Amino acid sequence: MKENLQEFVGQKAISVRGNAKTDIEILEGKKLRKIKTFGKQTYLIFGKPIVRIHLLMFGSYSVNEQTKPDKSLRLEIVFEKGKIYFYSCSLKIVDENFLKTIPWEADVLSDEWKPKKAKEKLKEIPETLVCDALLNQDIFAGVGNIIKNEVLFRIGVQPESKVGHLPEKKLNELIREARNYSFDFLKWKKEFVLKKHWLVHNKKFCPKCGEKLIRKHLGETHRRSFYCENDQNLY
Protein backbone atom coordinates (compact mmCIF):
# COMPACT_ATOMS: atom_id res chain seq x y z
CA MET A 1 0.00 0.00 0.00
CA LYS A 2 2.76 2.39 0.93
CA GLU A 3 4.48 1.88 -2.39
CA ASN A 4 1.30 2.16 -4.41
CA LEU A 5 0.36 5.44 -2.73
CA GLN A 6 3.71 7.16 -3.22
CA GLU A 7 2.44 9.17 -6.20
CA PHE A 8 0.22 11.12 -3.79
CA VAL A 9 3.03 12.24 -1.51
CA GLY A 10 3.52 15.97 -2.01
CA GLN A 11 -0.04 16.44 -3.27
CA LYS A 12 -2.79 18.42 -1.62
CA ALA A 13 -6.08 16.76 -0.60
CA ILE A 14 -8.84 18.64 -2.40
CA SER A 15 -11.87 16.89 -0.95
CA VAL A 16 -12.77 13.89 1.15
CA ARG A 17 -15.85 11.79 1.78
CA GLY A 18 -16.77 8.45 3.28
CA ASN A 19 -18.42 6.86 6.28
CA ALA A 20 -15.46 7.15 8.63
CA LYS A 21 -16.64 8.13 12.09
CA THR A 22 -13.77 10.51 12.64
CA ASP A 23 -13.55 14.09 11.52
CA ILE A 24 -12.03 13.48 8.11
CA GLU A 25 -12.91 16.96 6.80
CA ILE A 26 -9.86 18.39 8.53
CA LEU A 27 -7.76 16.76 5.82
CA GLU A 28 -9.11 19.04 3.12
CA GLY A 29 -6.51 21.45 1.89
CA LYS A 30 -3.69 19.59 3.64
CA LYS A 31 -0.69 18.21 1.83
CA LEU A 32 0.28 14.56 2.17
CA ARG A 33 3.84 14.84 3.46
CA LYS A 34 4.88 11.26 4.01
CA ILE A 35 3.64 7.71 4.35
CA LYS A 36 4.93 5.52 7.15
CA THR A 37 4.08 1.96 8.04
CA PHE A 38 4.29 0.03 11.24
CA GLY A 39 3.39 -3.60 10.90
CA LYS A 40 -0.04 -3.78 9.36
CA GLN A 41 -0.77 -0.14 9.98
CA THR A 42 -0.30 2.63 7.46
CA TYR A 43 0.09 6.26 8.44
CA LEU A 44 -0.76 9.01 5.98
CA ILE A 45 0.98 12.04 7.40
CA PHE A 46 -0.74 15.30 6.45
CA GLY A 47 1.41 17.45 8.67
CA LYS A 48 -0.51 17.71 11.90
CA PRO A 49 -3.35 15.34 11.21
CA ILE A 50 -2.26 11.78 10.54
CA VAL A 51 -4.57 9.11 9.20
CA ARG A 52 -3.98 5.66 10.62
CA ILE A 53 -5.35 2.87 8.46
CA HIS A 54 -5.56 -0.81 9.25
CA LEU A 55 -7.26 -3.07 6.72
CA LEU A 56 -8.12 -5.66 9.39
CA MET A 57 -9.34 -8.90 7.81
CA PHE A 58 -11.40 -7.69 4.86
CA GLY A 59 -10.37 -4.15 4.13
CA SER A 60 -9.12 -2.98 0.77
CA TYR A 61 -7.95 0.10 -1.04
CA SER A 62 -7.73 1.26 -4.61
CA VAL A 63 -6.16 4.05 -6.59
CA ASN A 64 -7.88 6.15 -9.24
CA GLU A 65 -10.87 3.84 -9.36
CA GLN A 66 -14.05 4.81 -11.19
CA THR A 67 -16.33 6.04 -8.41
CA LYS A 68 -19.19 3.73 -7.65
CA PRO A 69 -21.69 4.11 -4.82
CA ASP A 70 -20.54 1.78 -2.10
CA LYS A 71 -21.74 1.95 1.44
CA SER A 72 -18.55 0.44 2.74
CA LEU A 73 -16.48 3.27 1.31
CA ARG A 74 -14.71 4.42 4.42
CA LEU A 75 -12.71 7.20 2.88
CA GLU A 76 -12.13 8.77 -0.48
CA ILE A 77 -9.42 11.37 -0.84
CA VAL A 78 -9.44 13.42 -4.01
CA PHE A 79 -6.01 14.86 -4.69
CA GLU A 80 -4.93 17.38 -7.28
CA LYS A 81 -4.00 14.45 -9.48
CA GLY A 82 -5.87 11.24 -8.74
CA LYS A 83 -7.87 9.68 -5.94
CA ILE A 84 -7.48 7.08 -3.22
CA TYR A 85 -10.23 4.85 -1.85
CA PHE A 86 -10.30 2.87 1.37
CA TYR A 87 -12.96 0.27 2.07
CA SER A 88 -14.02 -1.57 5.21
CA CYS A 89 -10.99 -0.64 7.20
CA SER A 90 -10.22 0.70 10.63
CA LEU A 91 -9.48 4.40 10.30
CA LYS A 92 -8.42 6.88 12.92
CA ILE A 93 -6.95 10.36 13.00
CA VAL A 94 -3.95 10.61 15.29
CA ASP A 95 -1.32 13.27 15.95
CA GLU A 96 2.45 13.34 15.88
CA ASN A 97 2.67 12.45 19.57
CA PHE A 98 1.07 9.14 18.75
CA LEU A 99 3.84 8.34 16.28
CA LYS A 100 6.38 8.95 19.02
CA THR A 101 4.96 6.06 21.03
CA ILE A 102 5.48 3.51 18.26
CA PRO A 103 8.35 1.01 18.72
CA TRP A 104 9.53 1.21 15.11
CA GLU A 105 12.36 -1.26 15.68
CA ALA A 106 9.73 -3.98 16.24
CA ASP A 107 8.62 -3.87 12.60
CA VAL A 108 9.96 -6.99 10.91
CA LEU A 109 10.18 -5.30 7.49
CA SER A 110 11.74 -2.09 8.72
CA ASP A 111 15.34 -0.96 8.22
CA GLU A 112 15.19 -0.20 11.91
CA TRP A 113 14.35 -3.79 12.85
CA LYS A 114 16.37 -4.81 15.89
CA PRO A 115 16.60 -8.58 16.36
CA LYS A 116 18.43 -8.09 19.65
CA LYS A 117 15.54 -6.08 20.99
CA ALA A 118 13.12 -8.80 19.94
CA LYS A 119 15.25 -11.33 21.77
CA GLU A 120 15.22 -9.27 24.95
CA LYS A 121 11.46 -9.02 24.82
CA LEU A 122 11.14 -12.77 24.27
CA LYS A 123 13.40 -13.49 27.23
CA GLU A 124 10.93 -11.58 29.39
CA ILE A 125 8.07 -13.92 28.50
CA PRO A 126 9.48 -17.48 28.83
CA GLU A 127 6.08 -19.02 29.58
CA THR A 128 4.46 -17.70 26.41
CA LEU A 129 3.80 -20.17 23.61
CA VAL A 130 5.71 -19.46 20.41
CA CYS A 131 2.44 -19.34 18.43
CA ASP A 132 1.33 -16.42 20.61
CA ALA A 133 4.74 -14.75 20.71
CA LEU A 134 4.95 -14.53 16.92
CA LEU A 135 1.59 -12.76 16.79
CA ASN A 136 2.62 -10.22 19.41
CA GLN A 137 2.72 -6.95 17.48
CA ASP A 138 4.93 -5.30 20.09
CA ILE A 139 7.65 -7.84 19.28
CA PHE A 140 6.98 -8.88 15.67
CA ALA A 141 4.92 -6.07 14.17
CA GLY A 142 3.63 -7.20 10.80
CA VAL A 143 3.65 -10.93 11.44
CA GLY A 144 0.19 -12.45 11.04
CA ASN A 145 -1.30 -15.89 11.30
CA ILE A 146 -0.11 -17.16 7.93
CA ILE A 147 3.44 -16.04 8.57
CA LYS A 148 3.27 -17.56 12.05
CA ASN A 149 2.43 -20.99 10.68
CA GLU A 150 4.97 -20.89 7.88
CA VAL A 151 7.82 -19.64 10.07
CA LEU A 152 7.24 -22.37 12.65
CA PHE A 153 7.27 -25.01 9.94
CA ARG A 154 10.43 -23.62 8.37
CA ILE A 155 12.32 -23.78 11.65
CA GLY A 156 10.77 -27.07 12.75
CA VAL A 157 9.20 -25.82 15.96
CA GLN A 158 5.85 -27.01 17.28
CA PRO A 159 3.54 -24.04 17.93
CA GLU A 160 2.87 -24.92 21.57
CA SER A 161 6.56 -24.75 22.48
CA LYS A 162 7.31 -22.31 25.25
CA VAL A 163 9.55 -19.40 24.34
CA GLY A 164 11.76 -20.06 27.36
CA HIS A 165 12.26 -23.70 26.40
CA LEU A 166 13.72 -22.93 22.98
CA PRO A 167 17.45 -23.57 22.68
CA GLU A 168 19.39 -20.40 21.95
CA LYS A 169 19.90 -21.48 18.35
CA LYS A 170 16.20 -22.03 17.73
CA LEU A 171 15.35 -18.73 19.36
CA ASN A 172 17.70 -17.00 16.94
CA GLU A 173 16.17 -18.88 14.02
CA LEU A 174 12.69 -17.84 15.10
CA ILE A 175 13.67 -14.19 15.09
CA ARG A 176 15.60 -14.44 11.84
CA GLU A 177 12.85 -16.28 9.97
CA ALA A 178 10.11 -13.97 11.21
CA ARG A 179 11.79 -11.23 9.22
CA ASN A 180 13.06 -13.40 6.40
CA TYR A 181 9.72 -15.05 5.67
CA SER A 182 7.98 -11.69 5.85
CA PHE A 183 10.11 -10.47 2.94
CA ASP A 184 9.25 -13.61 0.97
CA PHE A 185 5.61 -13.04 1.82
CA LEU A 186 5.74 -9.48 0.54
CA LYS A 187 7.50 -10.50 -2.66
CA TRP A 188 5.05 -13.31 -3.37
CA LYS A 189 2.10 -11.11 -2.57
CA LYS A 190 3.24 -8.53 -5.11
CA GLU A 191 3.52 -11.29 -7.70
CA PHE A 192 0.07 -12.70 -6.78
CA VAL A 193 1.60 -16.08 -6.04
CA LEU A 194 1.35 -16.04 -2.27
CA LYS A 195 -1.01 -18.99 -1.78
CA LYS A 196 1.05 -21.16 -4.05
CA HIS A 197 3.94 -20.94 -1.64
CA TRP A 198 2.09 -21.95 1.52
CA LEU A 199 3.65 -25.10 2.88
CA VAL A 200 1.37 -25.74 5.84
CA HIS A 201 -1.12 -22.89 6.15
CA ASN A 202 -4.53 -24.20 5.06
CA LYS A 203 -2.85 -27.40 3.90
CA LYS A 204 -3.79 -31.00 4.58
CA PHE A 205 -0.50 -32.84 4.32
CA CYS A 206 3.09 -32.21 5.34
CA PRO A 207 5.20 -31.35 2.27
CA LYS A 208 8.20 -33.07 3.91
CA CYS A 209 6.91 -36.39 5.17
CA GLY A 210 3.44 -36.56 3.65
CA GLU A 211 1.73 -37.14 6.99
CA LYS A 212 -1.53 -35.44 7.81
CA LEU A 213 -1.03 -32.00 9.32
CA ILE A 214 -2.55 -31.09 12.67
CA ARG A 215 -4.99 -28.19 12.51
CA LYS A 216 -5.94 -26.65 15.82
CA HIS A 217 -6.77 -23.35 17.46
CA LEU A 218 -3.95 -22.81 19.89
CA GLY A 219 -2.66 -20.44 22.53
CA GLU A 220 -4.24 -17.43 24.13
CA THR A 221 -4.80 -15.97 20.70
CA HIS A 222 -6.91 -19.01 19.65
CA ARG A 223 -5.72 -18.67 16.07
CA ARG A 224 -5.48 -21.53 13.63
CA SER A 225 -2.25 -23.45 13.75
CA PHE A 226 -1.18 -25.93 11.10
CA TYR A 227 1.76 -28.13 11.94
CA CYS A 228 3.38 -31.50 11.42
CA GLU A 229 3.97 -33.78 14.39
CA ASN A 230 6.96 -35.42 12.75
CA ASP A 231 8.77 -32.38 11.47
CA GLN A 232 8.14 -29.83 14.21
CA ASN A 233 9.63 -30.41 17.66
CA LEU A 234 7.94 -29.51 20.90
CA TYR A 235 10.29 -27.69 23.24
Added chain:
DNA sequence: TGCCATGTTAAACT
Protein backbone atom coordinates in the same frame (compact mmCIF):
# COMPACT_ATOMS: atom_id res chain seq x y z
C1' DT B 1 -25.82 -21.71 1.27
C1' DG B 2 -23.68 -21.23 5.64
C1' DC B 3 -19.59 -21.08 7.91
C1' DC B 4 -15.22 -19.54 8.65
C1' DA B 5 -11.11 -16.54 8.62
C1' DT B 6 -5.02 -13.13 6.51
C1' DG B 7 -7.03 -8.80 12.63
C1' DT B 8 -7.80 -5.29 15.85
C1' DT B 9 -10.51 -2.18 18.74
C1' DA B 10 -13.75 -0.84 21.99
C1' DA B 11 -17.59 -1.93 24.62
C1' DA B 12 -19.28 -4.78 28.07
C1' DC B 13 -18.51 -7.59 31.50
C1' DT B 14 -16.29 -9.47 36.20
Added chain:
DNA sequence: GAGTTTAACATGGC
Protein backbone atom coordinates in the same frame (compact mmCIF):
# COMPACT_ATOMS: atom_id res chain seq x y z
C1' DG C 1 -9.93 0.74 38.33
C1' DA C 2 -7.86 -3.41 36.50
C1' DG C 3 -8.28 -7.35 33.98
C1' DT C 4 -10.98 -10.40 30.90
C1' DT C 5 -14.47 -11.54 27.49
C1' DT C 6 -17.45 -10.42 23.75
C1' DA C 7 -19.16 -7.90 19.85
C1' DA C 8 -18.34 -5.32 15.98
C1' DC C 9 -16.55 -4.65 11.61
C1' DA C 10 -17.85 -6.79 6.64
C1' DT C 11 -16.12 -9.84 2.51
C1' DG C 12 -14.53 -13.71 -0.24
C1' DG C 13 -13.50 -18.55 -0.45
C1' DC C 14 -14.73 -23.09 0.30
